[in-house]
Amino acid sequence: ESVVNRVAAGEVIHGPHSALKELIENSLDASATQISILCKDGGKKLLQITDNGIGIREEDLEIVCERHTTSKLEKFEDLEAMETFGFRGEALASMTYVADVTITTARSGGKCAWKASYRDGKMREGTKEMCAGVTGTTIAVENLFYNVKTRRNALKSGAEEYAKILDVVTRYASSRPDVAFSCRKVGETRATVNAPLVVLSSSGGGGSEGEREGDRENGEENEPSPSSSSQKCRLERIGQIYGPTVSKELLPLRLKTNNDKLEKKMAQFHMECDILYSNANYKAKKTTFILFINGRLVECSALKRAIETAYQSVLPSSSREKPFVFLSMKLPFKDVDVNVHPTKREVHFMHQEEIVERVQTALEKALVKSNA
Numbered sequence: 176e177s178v179v180n181r182v183a184a185g186e187v188i189h190g191p192h193s194a195l196k197e198l199i200e201n202s203l204d205a206s207a208t209q210i211s212i213l214c215k216d217g218g219k220k221l222l223q224i225t226d227n228g229i230g231i232r233e234e235d236l237e238i239v240c241e242r243h244t245t246s247k248l249e250k251f252e253d254l255e256a257m258e259t260f261g262f263r264g265e266a267l268a269s270m271t272y273v274a275d276v277t278i279t280t281a282r283s284g285g286k287c288a289w290k291a292s293y294r295d296g297k298m299r300e301g302t303k304e305m306c307a308g309v310t311g312t313t314i315a316v317e318n319l320f321y322n323v324k325t326r327r328n329a330l331k332s333g334a335e336e337y338a339k340i341l342d343v344v345t346r347y348a349s350s351r352p353d354v355a356f357s358c359r360k361v362g363e364t365r366a367t368v369n370a371p372l373v374v375l376s377s378s379g380g381g382g383s384e385g386e387r388e389g390d391r392e393n394g395e396e397n398e399p400s401p402s403s404s405s406q407k408c409r410l411e412r413i414g415q416i417y418g419p420t421v422s423k424e425l426l427p428l429r430l431k432t433n434n435d436k437l438e439k440k441m442a443q444f445h446m447e448c449d450i451l452y453s454n455a456n457y458k459a460k461k462t463t464f465i466l467f468i469n470g471r472l473v474e475c476s477a478l479k480r481a482i483e484t485a486y487q488s489v490l491p492s493s494s495r496e497k498p499f500v501f502l503s504m505k506l507p508f509k510d511v512d513v514n515v516h517p518t519k520r521e522v523h524f525m526h527q528e529e530i531v532e533r534v535q536t537a538l539e540k541a542l543v544k545s546n547a
């Protein structure tokens with residue numbers, strides 16, 4: 176049985192970076208506004224995440240790492256949403272089958288913090304203890320794949336794994352300017368990513384893909400939207416992460432299907448797309464394409480190709496200069512299919528071809544206009 180579990184866990188957790196993606200999402204789901212990550216040997220020896228979220232109830236500590244344990248049924252109302260984005264209580268459980276997991280957590284108003292260690296889907300007997308701690312949760316994942324030699328050997332060097340970790344952190348940090356992120360290696364005093372907390376004005380709503388008043392009525396379809404406060408914060412954040420040269424060139428573009436323009440094919444299908452695209456190519460070896468669908472970091476190769484095609488036709492890139500595109504899309508949860516496996520990043524969604532085509536056309540038009 177444990178072999179089966181280990182194999183299954185390997186499908187969910189590919190390496191420190193994919194464990195981190197799950198952990199960051201959990202912290203964000205717990206309403207954290209500060210997330211710090213600590214790594215040893217590229218996260219292979221230690222991957223630790225600390226958040227200031229709501230914490231885990233003491234009585235839940237016993238079961239939190241069991242398969243299918245989730246507290247998110249109510250939050251994400253419909254079951255389809257859960258299935259779509261892997262809200263299935265798989266992530267923590269999977270980690271415990273291939274690593275040593277320790278959780279330290281405290282709820283606000285609680286008397287103290289609690290700490291417990293886990294293996295193979297269970298809390299290890301006698302490990303639960305009281306300790307001091309502020310509200311929030313720290314999860315340490317140690318010795319990843321200690322029991323799966325092939326997986327462990329397939330991991331890259333500490334430096335390479337750390338680069339992948341930083342990539343995940345910077346992507347989430349770009350998407351959520353309302354959350355402070357930091358990431359560092361054990362022994363390093365300065366964090367590699369240390370974007371300070373950017374406070375959103377209250378009218379801007381949460382930094383997630385929430386409602387943004389004011390944008391709703393204006394924002395003609397396929398027209399650059401008046402920069403919303405959250406896009407402004409995002410721009411600022413991207414500047415902090417990727418440098419001012421990138422953010423200076425970024426322009427907003429908003430696309431959506433709206434009710435009054437019911438298109439035959441996409442009737443009842445609501446799509447909203449917030450894009451920040453570089454008006455020029457900037458110094459980089461590869462295209463930077465950051466894609467979030469319904470607040471989750473995903474990949475869509477068809478969309479990426481379309482974006483590269485759009486740039487290629489308007490602003491041919493050289494081997495040393497490439498485009499930068501941040502795209503955040505909102506779709507009905509039920510229409511996103513994370514094919515194959517819930518934590519697989521490559522997604523497919525309803526009306527994909529039409530949407531991809533629209534993004535490409537809109538981007539081409541915008542690039543022509545802004546470069547005129």
Ligand code: ADP
Pocket residue numbers: 197201202205226228229230231239244245246247261262263264265266267268312
């Ligand atoms: P899921 O996210 O699909 O619910 P996970 O295995 O990722 O499943 O997490 C299991 C449960 O553990 C979550 O539903 C949540 O209740 C709790 N949890 C995990 N991480 C945190 C965290 N950082 N803060 C608060 N609760 C957490």
Ligand code: MG
Pocket residue numbers: 197200201262266267
């Ligand atoms: Mg989760």
